[in-house]
Amino acid sequence: MEVTVAKTAGFCFGVKRAVDMVYDQVKKNQNKQIYTYGPIIHNAEVVKDMQSKGVQVIHSEEELRGISDGVVIIRSHGLPRRIHDILDEKGMVCVDATCPFVKKIHIIVQKESDKGRHIVIIGDDTHPEVEGIKGWANGPVTVIQSAEDAKKFPSNYEKGLCIVSQTTFHYKKFKELVEIISKKRYDIIVLNTICNATKERQVEAKSISEDVEAMIVIGDKHSSNTQKLFEICKKACKDTYYIQTLDDLDLNQLGSVETVGITAGASTPNNIIEEVQSNVRINF
């Protein structure tokens, strides 16, 4: 049995930075309540560990309004500007763990919508990162996720457009959607804001899954970048399994394969990857 673990598997720069910031605040502020606005990253295991150290998750604006003391850490996916404004109004200590690559998109969106451009976000409208990006526009915003959405986008729009992407979006699909929109002849700026960490993981996952008989993708079910890794691997290797932790892995499913590949989303902690990889190695 040959096991290949992707070199890019696990925490990306932005996730590591956000997780470190939470543990750092826990250490520095033993007498204060530490909150994260929304789960700090899309990984239930990490969030559970933080909760065991007293960190509480704020789930809504209403909940935030009811809090008057403590430290609020902004999640790696970022938040709409109105939440930052509430934190300012309340004078609460705010630690911004928004990934700098996401922050960059907030700045672009704010600047270009101030200039009067209509903002188009290529991404998933229900994802918290997109929710946050939308909240930095001072004018019209449209989220486009599919070719259908792009075709439906009005062609008689008078304003110029600024197109950005959710950081975890698939590059080929981004290009395809931009092409559909561009044919409608707008004054248009296109900024490819897809994060390299995502692309690197996708390229490596594709290449490993093409060479193995079975592939294991580890990550939280809500992690968009893990879901995309799964889709990519599944296309190349039909025996691809999506697991959150070792408990979800049925080693019997792997049957008599001789080569297994392992990759993990950008919010999957190393200890989970290690555990899965050593179990696969021991059992075969």
Ligand code: F3S
């Ligand atoms: Fe940031 Fe890219 Fe990770 S946007 S959170 S470094 S996937």
